[in-house]
Amino acid sequence: MSKLVIILLAVMMIQANGSPDQPEEExxxxxxxxxxEASTIIHTKIPKFEDQSNKKLTCFAACMIEQMNITHGCSFQYELGKQHVLGRKIYDEDLVNSLDICKDxxxxxxxxxxxxxxxxxITDYFISLRGKGSNKH
Known part of the structure; x- marks a missing residue:
């Protein structure tokens, strides 16, 4: 699991909500x-959704994505998510590309x-970039 992905997602959440603690705490x-429990998603691997013991972690991951306006329930909010990424102070083309690739x-x-x-x-996309050596992070 790439810590970089989690860090980038956390930075996006902070910038969207204006508070460094609010989104994660929420x-x-x-x-x-x-x-x-949340740190296991960062330091180990992404849990399998089918594993009900990890249901809380999968819902936590969903909440983080919702906090960034990328999804609302089961609806992918492509334009809102893209606006969120484009509005960041630190623009990251890979994040925009991940939204394009993951919109379905x-x-x-x-x-x-x-x-x-x-x-x-999104995480798999960043891992694939790392494997190709094209991720500049």
Whole structure:
């Protein structure tokens, strides 16, 4: 799991909401996830959605994506997400590209599954860049 992806997503959330603590804390509270549990998504690997023991983590990932206006429930908000990325002080072309590539990834039966699939798609995109050596980060 790329820590860079999480850091970039966290920076986007902070810039969108104006507070460094609010988005993460809000998602921790909404999804009833401890900071320790949330850190496993950063320091280990993306949980499989089918593993119900990781349901809270998949909902936490979905919440983070929702906080960035990329999804709302199972609806991918391409234009809002793109505006969010383009409005950042530190522009990152890879983030825009990830939205283009992942715009059809909000598939599932409920919001946690849909948001998680978008989160996983974005993360997989960054991992593939790293594997190709084209990620300049």
């Amino acid at each position: 998602c921790l509270e909404i999804e009833d996830v401890s900071l320790e 990834s909000a598939q599932g039966k409920e919001r946690c599954e849909c948001g998680y699939n978008v989160y996983k798609c």
